[in-house]
Amino acid sequence: MVNYATQTARKGNMKKKIIHTVENNERESTQLLMQEIWEAIDEGCNDFEIDACGQHNIGGSVWSKNGEDLNFYIKNPGQRTGSMGAKGTNIYIEGSAPADTGWLNSGAKIVVNGDSGDTTGHCAAAGKIYIAGHVGTRSGALMKKDPKFEAPELWVLKSTGSFSFEFMGGGIAVICGIDCEDMPSVLGDRACVGMVGGVVYVRGSVKNLSDDVFILDLDENDIEFLKDGLKTYLSEIKREDCYERLCDFSQWHKIVAKTYEERQKQHNISLKSFRINKWMKEIGGSIFSDLIQDDFKSYDLVQTGDSRLRKPNWKNYAYSAPCEYNCPIKIPTQKRFSLLRAGKIKEALQLVLEYSPFPASVCGQVCPNLCLVNCTRGNFDEPLDIKTLGTLSKDIKVPPVKITKDKKIAIIGTGVAGISAAWQLLKNGYEVEMFEQDNKIGGKLSQVIPEERLSKEILNTELERFKNTGVEIHTSTKVTSELFKKIEKDFDAVIIAIGGHNPVVLPFEGYERLIKGLNFLKDAKNGKKYDLGEKVVVIGAGNAAMDVITEVYKQGAKEVTAIDIKEPSAFDNEIKAAEKLGAKILWPCFTQKITDKGVYLKDGRFLEADSVIISIGDRPIFDFLNKKYLDENSKIKINEFMQTENEKVFAIGDAIHAGLFTNAIADGRHCAKNIIQLLNNEPLTPIKEKDVIPSKRIKSEYYECYNSTCDNEQNRCMSCGYCRDCGLCMQSCPQNAISRIEKPDGKFEYVSDPDKCIGCGVCAGLCPCGIWEIEWCK
């Protein structure tokens, strides 16, 4: 108490109250002590000397009535001394104070002449707290500064416990670190966690500060503030002796909270920078860099160039149209209609002659027209009239042949196969000699096909066109083995195109009664009539049998039945034509025997017949050939190039397999190609067949439904797989990537610029002809 006497004296005539809180071993409660103080204040007392015994909250929330400061001189206080202290309250504590000294200090001056406990100055928002020793944990936590008041101050001579200045929002703290030189941290562990404002001056070592603050050197203002402040502080706690030690400001730092803006900043290295400067540097590129190329560039979902998922290709004529694909000769009818659309009528009608010498006789007359049957337009309204288109080429002239090559080719047989081969070879400048045992050329076209199906005038026109090429033809010349040997020797290549002239007969009982269909037709063509009676059975129901039926009716039969062991192989329209005449076609029927009454079937049925004609196929007659050419079934041995045992002797047409006229024409054409390769000493190559274009790629949606009117068939043609040059792709490309390039030879092409194209496939989706094809980029 003696220590405070001088201070009391300085206050002059103020009334002073001295309170002893323990009387007769009875301790006064905090509540009674408070009431005693309040009453004294009301009576005008300003100075209190309190010999406390751990009573709490002394000096807190009191106000003088007379405008003079209230002064408390306290010994042995309890917790929260000076808490909620008001401006004008001065508290002097002798010795140390327990926890919460100056809690919520709002203006009081509190001097502790020793250590102070935990949470000293907690939430202080004004006033000054001077501690002459250490303070406990969480001291200075949540200090704040209210702009209406002076900032709170907390001065500590030595150190703080851990978690000091947690969540501090404002005010000033000064931690002097006296006699703490050996401590790892004068602020304890984890100081300033959550600190958002205020400043902490600290002298000595600090460890493990929170990330919420910066630690800085002092500037001039800081030093000025401390020089002044320390004088007052040290004088309050009577430790002026420390002033010199504390004035070495190189030992001080200040801790300030990051501003709101500084807190928002990412101080970490960016992922990209980490990848490039740490990861790839350590590894030496990407971990996969020895396995794949990757530049780590990332792309949007829609891309151009090499990054596209897909790309379009203008695949004009990369696929066959169904008309071309289904034609054994592969006549590109889509091209013919395309020429017609372009007004190039002559070229359109000429084009077919590159493929066949018989567009009118075969395409226009006898062919079952697989082109037409499979025409895409047929799925929509009705197929194009390709038959008539063939007929239109009847009178087209060909330029005279010029023999330019010194090689000679012999062709045995002048049926369609032989003529087709000769036609191609002549066109290529080869000399061709033909041998025919009949007195006229044309094979079965001339000898067998009824005039109803093939007009003599049309056939003769086309045969004449062939003869006018300058080919040398030996008619009525049967090739014997001797002649064949000579031909083999004299010619550079030989084609055996003898057709099938040996009608096949099955050895059932009574077979000798059978009329051979081929002979019947040949005789009919020559004007010889048969007495067939009214009822006729035809064994066989192929295309040839249908011809037989037609002729049988013509020769007066009333009731014709065709039987077959399997489903009839004749084409539908042939069958329909026969049925229209009244013929019945039965299958499966297995013949048991033939009598003068008719045909007995194995299942017991009996077909009454005045005559029975057999038409189940014809085989070639190879009597002029050495056995080495033949296999054990007396068929000629050939390889995939129709080449026989002798590499320069080829066999084609019905001589090697029964087929349509178009098959024979195709054989002739292919064989000519093979011979040309052989004579040029080139390796023979197989015929490359294009795939047919998938029908779904042809967009029928663009077409109106209407049937053939003959004069504008070219506009009905859907130009399957063959660009019609409409320019829709160019117009509809969303990227404007497609352009049309005109070539010097008059041809054109559409190209898509990869730098603009996104691979969306609008071109492919809209192309009426299915030209554009989308494929995945590799």
Added chain:
Amino acid sequence: MTVNINSISKDDLPWIIEYDSEKCMLCGHCVAACSFDAIKVDVQKRKKVKAISNEEGFQIDEDQKAIPVIRQVIDAHNFCRGCGICTKVCPNGAIKVVRNKTEIFGTRYRAKTADSVKRGGRSNLNTEGRTLDKIKVGRISQMTDPSLDALRHTFDLRTTLGRVVSANKLHFEVVNGELQEKKNDKLPVNKSIYPIIISDMSIGALSPRMWEAIAIATAYLNEVKNIPIRMSTGEGGIPDKLLRSKYLKYMILQIASGHFGWNRIINSMPYMQEDPAGILIKIGQGAKPGDGGLLMAEKNVRLIQEIRGVPKADLLSPPNHQGLYSIEESVQKMFLSMNCAFKFKVPVAVKVAASSTSVSVYNNLLRDPYNIVGGFFIDGLQGGTGAAHEISLNHTGHPIVSKLRDCYLAAVHQGKQGQIPIFAGGGIGMNGNLAADAFKMICLGASGVFIGKLILQIAGCVGNDHGKCNSCNTGRCPIGITTQNPKLMQRLDVDRVAENIVNYICATDIELKKLLAPVGNSTLPVGRSDALVCVDKNVADRLDIQYVC
């Protein structure tokens, strides 16, 4: 066009494209971006015949035109998976995908192909709500003891991978009054790691970019964010360059039944700068228990062929390790061999699909006298996969929660909890919140959790558990995550994916603390089931936690 009633039609497909040709300007973006060939540009015919009778008589007028449109492809193989990329790229909002509620596609597909339905993703039959969502963190410090400040206080979230021996077997002795380590007494190795492990997804299942992005994120989290997370490599081969880099220390190498890529691992051993973080022996996975890995040929590109040492083919890992016939043999062969290979310096753990027999297995491992079993990973039926037969995904497996609890309590019963740390996985974080699931699993006894599918979702995976996308098996991942097609892979931004993963884990770290703080723990509450309450009585009883309502 002919329509055959027996062929697949649009309304059989799992997703229906809704397209508005009025809004569409045919920019082609949707078709250009679709990786499944599920839409195409086509032409539609519009035809109207109008007739009217007026003073000129009966008039007929016909209006026909062909309109370009986007059309859905109807095919059993190239069909819309509902990924929604078309909608994303359409500038006019003209196209969207809608789930077909009839769900007939599987039937049609099986009837057409005589083949099982295969896909990626998770089980799509989540009909009963998740157990973990019925559990709440209910023991909050309220005046009983101080809670912590999640954001500003420090927490130690690390867990242990590796065998922990019981306290009385610690190898210390008192010599001359001082505590010293026993000489010649090797303690089993264990490592202090983050309680979340990025689960084993192979190179092959993932694109190289995706896999590397996860690896980079892992390194970043360790080196920049100070979060010691580990990544399990999966068994699809490991690039030499990674094996020989210091980053190997963050990698848990996996050996599964295919043993793919181990040749390169062994050949890299002399050049390793660091030990791997662990070895994980994969016996099975929760998404398709009893099934081995499946990598469809579409994804088996040259890179994969090289690092796995196989030709182009569908790669089917056997359903089991072919040399193993018992638990004891597994311990002897796999655990011992892997410990030997890395000189007993690397913890060796095992991963099994949760099963009725898991507790037996765990009990057996706990008896391991050699201390070479360093972890027990159990994978529940909500786990994801890159490719599986749908029947396995939807109809096989065992939920993880009760299985984890059973295993943990079995260890408690023997006083051995924590000695072989349990890591639980399979649908962890599938509701979007990893921290909540992880915390609950830890309280129920897990030393940590592992996550796979969630990582893909963080990276941008558009799939969900209601049939959306689920096409990881096709190699046509529209995001570039589960594809080997370089064009699709290029869609993935490695840095952003890595950043997303880093951010998500940092967020999870904060959220884990937000759960630890109110419970008052500053370390992992492994087995602190008193922190949990459950609103479902049956679940509460089964898991032995407090029922609340």
